[in-house]
Amino acid sequence: MPNLASVVLHRSSPWNGRLHRPNRLSLRFRATGYTSRTHTTLSAKSEHTLSDAQRRTIYALSTPPGKAGIAVIRVSGPDALDVWRRVTRKKKSQDTPTPWMFQRRHVVDPETEERLDDSLTVFFKGPKSFTTEDTLELHIHSGRAVLSAVLRALAKLPYCRPAVPGEFTRRAFEGGRLDLTQVEGLRDLIDAETEAQRKVAVSGAEGTARARYVALRSQILECLVFVEGFIDFGEDVDDLGQEAMIREGRSSTDSFVILSQAVLAHDRASNIIKCIRSHLDDNRRGEILRSGIKLAIFGPPNAGKSSLFNFLAQRDAAITSPIPGTTRDVLTLTLDIGGFPVILSDTAGLRETLDTVEQVGVGRAGNAVKEADLSLCVLSLPDVLSSPDNTLVRVPDESLTFMEYSDNHDDSKRPQFWTASLRTLEGTQSFLDGLAQVLRSRYSDGFDYASPLITHARHRDFLEQAVMHLEEFIAFSPSEVDIAAESLRYAARAIGSVSGLDVSVDEVLGGIFSSFCVGK
16 A cells, blocks of 8 residues: 555656556646646545545536436536546547537446447536536436446546535535525526416526625625724714714714714614515515415315315315215315415315314314415305305405305305306306416515515525614614624624525535535
8 A cells, every 4th residue: 555645646746656657648638727636547546545525526417317318417526627538538539628518429437448328518617617616517318227327437436426415506606606595596496386486486596686685785784884984983082972963963074974974874774674674574475486375275074175176186186075074184285376386285174073083184174274375265055055144164354265066056146256166167267267366466466576585484584683683773872883883793694694695504504405406
């Protein structure tokens, strides 16, 4: 085994540790300026095993696994160029790739030179890449055997390791390519299933929210600049006379001008609070659109709740029968209604019962209605019309009502609710259009898709912290401005934490990036 000195010499020079003679290929690559910073030959694999921290070059499948026309394997890190040289081949080809240009090359095993597939490769020279590092993409055929062979070939390179979930995006964040709001927007864009979710996610991924948070933080820092100037000049002014001078507006000297600007900091802080509160009072529309509108179906037994649930799902998702109490638990599924993401819940029929299991289901149904953003009461129209007081269940004030009727009904006795027959489908289109209109009026009208400020719960938490610290700043008198300045610093830090400017806790970052797929 070589000693430590020989290993260092082997990894930092073009000399082969076993043969002790110059490597002509390495010398030629070094002359081109593309030499890898941590270049290691395959022979070193048996001499020195690198830790994960030392293996800075990562790789992963960036497209869904399975049979398809094309699969993309992404490689990023300081040795991406060396990966291109070792696993791709083409006769009469240059020794270095042309950055940002597709080239047709064979993918080969780095040890046996066996041809694995025919591919298109593209090399992104850092920092002009997604991760800001040298990045290689291998566009190969998406077959299980091909993918396994190419991934095994990359695993044979001692300086490469498989990426962990979200590691490519995390490197983009650490390299300054994205901030946390853009990272979240990118994740939401990948997960988007409806048009409303796509609009919100695109805005976040493009950096619209980032710009607005930067502007808010800059405004707070401007207030801090005025306050710091006040503190500096306060050494030359009698503490007992500061408030009186500012109140009287005396500004005969530069110091008094600075002191007057400190008062303006209070006014600016008040305006910032109003701006943030206007976004906090949005009824959580941005968060609801991103995660889905919770819509709970409830009503008495055998009213047609599960039939409506199946109609909306376009499949037999729930068991239906003429026996009351068939549904015992809460069933949920995600739908696209009018372009809005809806998390639909079917619940047990609400009634007094001695059945222990059904009692649990009724309790869960009540909780589902309470936690829902919107609730839909389903009643049987014949039962309503035949009921002495026309009430079968107490309907919350903000609930929607759907009446299901049989084939032989009397139009003149139909109440002013959505009424439809799930057997003949008469009236169902009117119900769907009406429900979509309700969703638009509640969650879309007046909502700025282009630049929503709050799309995640953590955004709301940090903004509420910022408001609290700004209100603390305003509560201090001018004579306590040195203490008040600290509140401004905390407010700026809270705003910066949204975009990642002041994030230092690794658990926060880990929670965000771990939700990505491995290839992203």
